[in-house]
């Protein structure tokens with residue numbers, strides 16, 4: 001049986017689980033991560049600190065000890081008709097049924113929210129295990145559904161392309177009735193960064209160039225379409241267009257340079 005708890009209760013359960021970790025003798029702290037992740041075995045696999053393994057174990061324990069983080073990229077009641085329609089359009093191509101009724105991966109893949117996405121990136125699996133229970137992109141921190149960044153990302157590995165369906169909530173206001181340029185830049189950085197991560201493993205944005213062509217109305221849904229321009233050593237070049245939902249109007253265009261980083265760089269080593 002699957003029990004879906006209201007957000008408040010889930011928070012309580014998470015706190016309780018954290019409390020249990022503490023009672024059991026260790027709190028998961030950044031220092032704790034840093035010390036332990038440097039312990040590499042000769043084969044290059046990580047010796048995870050016991051606290052992380054405990055957290056992972058708890059993620060598969062039955063309720064009330066399980067605290068699988070919420071996937072923010074799934075539809076919720078704030079999603080408008082455009083958002084839902086485009087979600088269905090891409091989601092229906094994530095899994096396809098063959099003639100003999102077998103289910104297979106389609107050309108698109110929906111990326112879940114959180115740093116769970118990192119596991120799809122080359123070499124990202126260990127990083128994912130370490131940070132997924134701690135980190136959350138700030139775009140997901142506005143609790144009221146529909147008030148901030150509502151979005152879902154789909155990637156197409158074959159075409160080295162990715163799309164994001166984004167509905168901008170009222171808290172993202174810049175010019176009256178329209179989305180703030182910084183909020184648009186945030187989404188561009190997030191989606192191009194996600195795409196670069198998917199293609200190249202852990203990266204950081206080194207350069208982002210943005211041209212704003214036409215304003216985006218608050219509450220509207222737009223499409224961010226990203227493609228790989230080229231890869232050169234540690235550099236991944238990605239471009240991005242923000243358009244209305246039928247791609248007939250260009251709102252914003254951007255190019256980004258992402259540099260592959262080591263785990264040490266990301267964790268301040």
Ligand SMILES: CCCCCCCCCC(=O)SCCNC(=O)CCNC(=O)[C@H](O)C(C)(C)COP(=O)(O)OP(=O)(O)OC[C@H]1O[C@@H](n2cnc3c(N)ncnc32)[C@H](O)[C@@H]1OP(=O)(O)O
Pocket residue numbers: 115117118189190191193194197203204205206207235257259261
């Ligand atoms: C699933 C997960 C989804 C995640 C999505 C969210 C994505 C969010 C992404 C972000 O917002 S990351 C946060 C914003 N970015 C930063 O804070 C990065 C700060 N900068 C750095 O940490 C370093 O400058 C950086 C890692 C980008 C590069 O430092 P390095 O020491 O690794 O590289 P280095 O400076 O040696 O440069 C390597 C090459 O890149 C080139 N380069 C570096 N920065 C550049 C730049 N800004 N423009 C053009 N080229 C640049 C540099 O010239 C050189 O070229 P060559 O090899 O050809 O000589």
